[in-house]
Amino acid sequence: MKDDATEPDAPPNAAPPPEGTAGRPYGDRGAPLVELRNRAERQVELESDVILEKSPIHLEDVRTMFRELRVHQIQLEMQNEELLRAKQEIEDSRARYLDLYDLAPVAYLTLDRSGKIIEANLTAARLLLEDRETLVDRSFASFVAPGDRETWIGERGEIFEGSGRRTFELELVRADGAALPVRGHAVLAGDDEGGPLARVVVSDISEQKRAERERAHLEERLRQVAKADSLGRMAGALAHRFNNLLAVTTGNLQMAMEDLPDASETRDAVSDALAAARDAAEVSGMLLTYLGQSRDERAPHDLSELCRRLLPMLRAGLPRNVELEERFPDRGPNVLVSPAQIQRVLTHLVNNASEAFDGSGGLIRIHVDTVSPEDIPVRSRFPASWTPDEGPHARIAVEDEGPGIPDDVVEQIFDPFFSTKAFGRGLGLSVALGAVRAQEGAIAARRSPKGGSLMEVYLPTRGVVTAETQWTPEGGSATDRREGRGTVLIVEDEPLLRKVGIKMLTRLGYETISAADGVEAVEVFRNNRDRISWVLCDLVMPRMNGWDTLAMLRSLDPDLPVVLTSGFDEAHAMGIEARENPHAFLPKPWTLERLAGVAPTA
Structure with missing residues (x-):
């Protein structure tokens, strides 16, 4: 038997001590473990004295006991390693969770009953253009747009006092002042020391709202196309029917007038009736112009020069208290148009602008320039089916300083017989649209930056070369009557x-x-x-x-x-x-x- 102070030999099959732990109980696991070892050793010494007093210990028993203790030690060390691995896995899992939480495509917020933000992920901070630290302890309502705060108060009440689950849409205000439409999903979670909490998922729905607006605009354009088609058929049918009736009226009146003496009162009455019938025929003709199908010959023209030649006629038709201010380039842009149709367009647009002053007088501006297709507005552009060609477009802008076009009627102002004026015929803008449509162009109507109305005519310039086409504004002319034979x-x-x-x-x-x-x-x-x-x-x-x-x-x-x-x-x-x-x-x-x-x- 070896000396008691000498450590017994390890069993032949005993496992070696863990690497790096030789000579050190339990390796480097800190002072608490060392203290625990010391206490255990003292307890063993006390128990050993009692055991030795009761019975002798044989060498083989010592070896068996030592082996068991060594196995138990290694088992404990292996368990400790498993615990350390489990701890690391938990920490790794927590890190992955935090990454998922912070880098999620949606904002996560935890709110208390008052609506104060308790926790927020990085996405929430990026969404609101704030630092995450500045979000915590702030009221969520401070980010809600003023117009939606009452809605949020009601939703918060439903979350904490009602069903505990809510889906809502709000408009938030970011740190840069920009509006941010969002959809929120809130669920009531467990309580903390301060009371119940709500988990809120906030999604940016800006793209969805933009798509909804575009879809609504497209649907509105389709409705406008369908309405224009329906109005066109109605206008054509009415004009055809009335022109047949007017042909009977005007034909008989003209022949009756020619049979009456020049100085006859009856002749004057018949002449007035004939003039009225021809005015009615002109209204019927306006309906047909609205259809936009003109056989007027189109030729290359300098648009600025055409407008210059029309200025005297346009000014002559205005009241004395209405001024017309023009701004044209020296030359161009060149367009393929019927001058007579451009005359009709400008006549009706300028007259409409003049009527906007309601007798009070004012200034009308007309100018010509060139714009790219990207600069042509999409909304309130007529006909709704028109799309600009590639390349530059000529623009004629007619702007007044009147009250402007009300938003709720802008989609109707080109309909036949629609008028915001008590005594308006409601055909001027319809005729202008028809004439522009016949030139493969479009008209946009909107409120001008100065508060009045702005009418913009867009005409394609593709493939138009400079032409020195001579033209004189239309005037009335009578056809010579020839004697017929046969x-x-x-x-x-x-x-x-x-x-x-x-x-x-x-x-x-x-x-x-x-x-x-x-x-x-x-x-x-x-x-x-x-x-x-x-x-x-x-x-x-x-x-x-x-x-x-x-x-x-x-x-x-x-x-x-x-x-x-x-x-x-x-x-x-x-x-x-x-x-x-x-x-x-x-x-x-x-x-x-x-x-x-x-x-x-x-």
């Missing part, structure tokens, strides 16, 4: 209109034969082809329309002059591809001068 076949399904047509052609010196529709006209022509010099044929008829009638008549006589006539304007009536082209087109209502003007010469 026989005219008049084809018209409206009895009154057929009757007045026969009278007017007879007044011009022609003999007439009539037919009520195309089928009858073909039969009449077969029986009278040697007598008939030319044909005046309506376009819209039952059984056989004007185009089919024209084709059938030309199949019988390829050289037969046929004049087509309609209550629709020429662009609407002639805007189709046909096998045969007419000799001319005559719009209704007729006048003796117009009838004489379209008649073929021998």
Whole structure:
């Protein structure tokens, strides 16, 4: 037996001590463990004395006991290592959680009952452009836009006093003053020492709101397109019907007036009635212009020069207390337009601006420049289906200092017969839009920076070269009346209109034969082809329309002059591809001068 002071040999199969722990009980785990070791050793010494007094200890027992103790020591050290690994894993997991918490795509906030922010992640700080430290202990309401604070107070009450779960939308104000639309999801969590807490997830919905606005704008544009299409069909049908009726009225009034003595009071009355009927025909013509289908010839023009030539006429139509100020470039931009249509556009826009002053007088500014497609406004732009071409566009801006366009009517101001004025006809802006549409352009209407109305006409400039086209503003001109010879076949399904047509052609010196529709006209022509010099044929008829009638008549006589006539304007009536082209087109209502003007010469 070895000396008691000598440490017994380790069992042959005993595990070596953990690396770095030789000569040191439990390695480097600090003073508390050393103290614990010392206390254990003292307790063992006391117990050993008692055991030795009761019974002797054999060497083999000591070795067995030492081995068991050594195994237990290593087991404890392995358990300690497992605990250390578990602790590290927990710390790593906590770090990952904190990364997920701080770097999440949404803001996480913990609020107390008063709405004070207890905790916030980094995303919340970035969302509000604040340091995280400055968020804590601040009231969440301080970030809510003033208009939504009452809503937030109600939502907070529902979270803490009601269901404990809420989804809400608010507008927050960031540190830079910018508005931030958000959606929040709140859940009531457990209590802390200060009372219940709420976990709130806040998401930035700026892109969603922008997409909703764009979708609403697109839907509004589609509604505008559908409305314009519906209004266009209605305007065309009304104009066609009224022009047929007005043709009867004006034709009879013109012939009656010519039969009356010059100094007759009755002649004056008939003359006034004829003037009123022609004014009515002008209104009907405005409806057709609104459709935007013009056959006016378009040619390259210097837009600034066109506007300069119109200034005297525009100023002459203004009240004395309304001034017109212009600003044009020396040259250009060059556009492909009908000068007569540009005249109509400016006349109606300037008149509309003048009426905005309501008799008080003021200043109207008109200027011409060039803009890029990106600078053309999308909202309140008409027609809604129009999109700008690539490249620069010419702009005519007409600005007044009146009360401006109310936001709730801006989508209606180009509708036929819509007017904010008690005695307005409501057709001026409709006609201007139709004329611009015929030039492949658009009009934008908005409030000007100075508070009045700003009307902007945009016209494409693509591929337009400089042209020295001469043009003089339109004025009234009468057509010389020629004496007619021969026989005219008049084809018209409206009895009154057929009757007045026969009278007017007879007044011009022609003999007439009539037919009520195309089928009858073909039969009449077969029986009278040697007598008939030319044909005046309506376009819209039952059984056989004007185009089919024209084709059938030309199949019988390829050289037969046929004049087509309609209550629709020429662009609407002639805007189709046909096998045969007419000799001319005559719009209704007729006048003796117009009838004489379209008649073929021998």
